[in-house]
Amino acid sequence: MDSLETVEQDSNGSQGKRSLGTNFVETIEHWSHKGRENQAVVSDLDGTLLRARSSFSYFFLVAFEAGGVTRSIILLLAAPLAWFLYHCVSEAAGIQVLIFFSCAGLKMKEINLVARAVLPKFYAEDLHSDTWRVFSSFGKRYILTANPRVMVEPFADTYIGVDKVIGTELEVIRGYATGRVKSPGVLVGPLKADALKSEFFNQSMPDFGLGDRSTDLEFMALCKESYLVPPQKNIEAVAKERLVKPIVFHDGRLVQRPTPLVALLTILWLPIGFGLAIIRVLAGSYLPTSWTLAAYTILGVKVIVKGKPPPPRGGDGKSVLFVCSHRTLLDPIFLSTALRRTVTAVTYSISRLSEFLSPIKTVALFRDRERDAQYINALLQEGDLVICPEGTTCREPFLLRFSALFAELSDQIVPVAMNNRMTMFHGTTARGWKGLDPFYFFMNPRPVYEVRFLDQLPHELTCGAGKTAIEVANHIQRVLAGALGFQCTNFTRKDKYLVLTGSDGSVSRGREKR
16 A cells, blocks of 8 residues: 555644555545545544544543442542553553443443433534544445444434444443453454454455544555544534534533543532522522522522513403423523512423422423313413423424414413523433432523513414414414524424433323423
């Protein structure tokens, strides 16, 4: 084969070359896309297809989301040992330490759920834009990685159209990961080349190989063409719309990718944040509604109120039905804070703890259309009401399909665009205990909630003027999406739970799922 040359920079920033022993495309800019639809590409993951050269963040996510805070602390303490082994002994030894402390003793079911519900969002935000432009041009795509296959596969299959992930295999006994790996071990160096040969036994090797370090050269040499991705600072991530499939749903508590520094700060903040969250929750629960906005401001919670809220029970004496986009279960509480008066909230379910701490009346519906209609009508006779017709929360800038029941029950409808910003923890979960959702939201150092009151729905657009309930619901969904800059979808609560938990979200006690 011809010489592989990788670009290096000297002290003056000029580029030089050194021979590495296989075919080489000098720069991605000079790379040709023509005819690649019928060819195959194989790429390394860390530092190649992903911008980050270290996989620590993804092991920490598994430890935190599947194993809890204690395991996360242990992994963080073991990180210096992993770094030393990786750089001074062997790459495989360092990765084996991360695998052991993040996975040992965990149910494979839990690791699978984290890989499906949590990791894809972080992988997508770390996708290398230059490498992806090359990788996505091929008709057949393969990933060859030292990371456990189970962690990478859900993202690779669903969101970037990979045909197969060839990765390290975890050892499993009776459904639990032992922390060890199956033979031949962690796939680095020659083992990567052996794994590629085994996968393509009696077949043509991939046409193009992508890697980022000298230990990738052996598997890259098996390909007809190769490119060694140089380390680059400030390389952009792939835009979300360029993924094969958009990430609408994701789970997990952490907002930022937990690099070692972010992970350390998160662990140190946890006890402080939890204490602060308790104070914030108690202030919102027990102070008079007229004082809550000022109390939140003093405690570092920013509440932004836009638009003009209607007076109590509407201008004609009828109760107002507030129809909100659904970001967290705190939506009705912040709506009440913005109104400076209490309203009743109807929910499809709520945890016992959240119900106990709620400063406003919360009523769980039955998911039975006739019973729910009677219940809502009775509540509207008592006063103003707030409902989130999506039936579940969504973190991304999408609105789920609106249940149309509310449109049949009132013509006094005020859409309210709810949005929030969290920098450390998500205030929602599909897999965890929902009773902690308010606490996780308030554990953020400076959480922000935005409440935007839109104009009351004109009478001619209501069911009272002859519109169908579905037409009214779809119209309000579009109005809210336009106000928020979101995208309307037909996804439902069932779709969300199928993606994040593999079930339809139904449980024996419907009040506990949201």
